[in-house]
Amino acid sequence: MSIEVRIPTILRQHTKGEKLVSGEGETLAELFDHLDAANNGLKARVVTEEGALHRFVNVYINDEDVRFIGGLEAKLSDGDQVTILPAVAGGM
């Protein structure tokens, strides 16, 4: 089981500059636990201490925004591609 993960520029400090890493997991939560072992600190940038996705991060499985398919409990299949993006937002 191998999941390809696209890492945004701001999180590449956790992946030794790599823009693409691979990980494993049956769910998104497991994938982030697996990734964190090799990419120290990555998980904390995406997942809160309470165990939810940070408000201003977008995570996709293939083209699906994971918020609509179970969040961290979303299921993964071999060959899926996960993309992490900053949610570009702000206000006056």
Place this chain on the structure above:
Amino acid sequence: MVAHARADHPDEACGLIAGPEGTGRPERHIPMTNAARSTTFYEFDAEEWKREYDRMWDNDEEVVVAYHSHTHTEAYPSRSDAGIASQLGLPGAHYVLVTTKDPETAEVRSFRIADGVITEEPIEVTGAPEAVQSYKFAHTPDSTVYDCH
């Protein structure tokens, strides 16, 4: 950017200018949908952002400019602009702010935002003398540096 901000007024407008990775050259304008459709807040539409990011990835491009408009306040990053950009933002990008609060004159300013610190930078407009002239106060034929000091 100004035309997009004017078109979406009174809502905030937002978008990107992408360029070849590592060059810092803003070459491809990508107007984005403000999913918040708000006069006081903006957020990239998540699906559209993914599509545009994939296109940039395939083209070996990166975000050179991330812009948005303020419709009632000055062209300066707000507390939430700086907070969100610092927490998880686009570290290489120039954050450009456009204000449409005045119907005649748009103000455009550029910033770096990192670790909660906002640093203004000058803007140089080149290569389009007529466009340049319509947005500036004092000009040379084809280039103007807007100093931020």
